[in-house]
Amino acid sequence: MKNCRFLLFFPCFFVFFAGFSLNAQEIVTAGRYLEMVSERYGSIRDYEARIAIQNGTIQMYGNVSHLGPSFLRIDFTSPAEQVIVYNGESLMVYLPGDRAILNQNVGSQGEGANLATSRGLTLLRRNYIPAFVVGPEPIPLEEGSGERVVKLRLARRSASEGFREIILDVDPETRLIRRVTGRTVNETIVRFDFSNIRINQGIPEQRFVFDAPPAANMFNNFLFKDSE
16 A cells, blocks of 8 residues: 555645735735635635645646535546545545555544635634745746746644645636645655646535445554544
8 A cells, every 4th residue: 555655644634726816906915815715715616626646756646526515536547546535524545456445534633634615724724824935926836837826835833733834826817726735744745736627517426425346345444543
């Protein structure tokens, strides 16, 4: 299960989408910017996107679906046929190469697992201090790139947070998050790139029901023990 290391980051941090239109007459602080991002999330019922994930040297690609308030699914193309499904209560991961289904009852501990909601961004605002990397003006996504974004740097308020720092790259034209980069306490870089984003397409709940192959083995509580 060589890709399981990535799964350890899932309960603390996942996928982001956001938007904001600057008024040239208004002075916008980073805190207000992040607040308006949260407000934008409140208008998104569902979304789909292509996603690329880099966790250290591990690279993964797939398609992500979200339905508010808590449904999330990733169908991976690399590793092929791997699936992650989260319904707000439990997290399920299908690893086809190992014929294994990893299942975790998350419950209230998973409240921050999906930050692509207004509620999730409220948690982000509570736990991190925002600042502009340069300012509210768009700058290149990376050196040599023609793609321009607004960059926010989020520094953790407490040592208990899994990421020391998070960088949000916002596309000023589409008003959506293009990239999220987190630096862990072990100095590992975890990056999420989003493309071909489609919002409010009417995704049905049925999409978040995973029909497991009958030959797959089930492993429960793979992230942590239930606390009772």
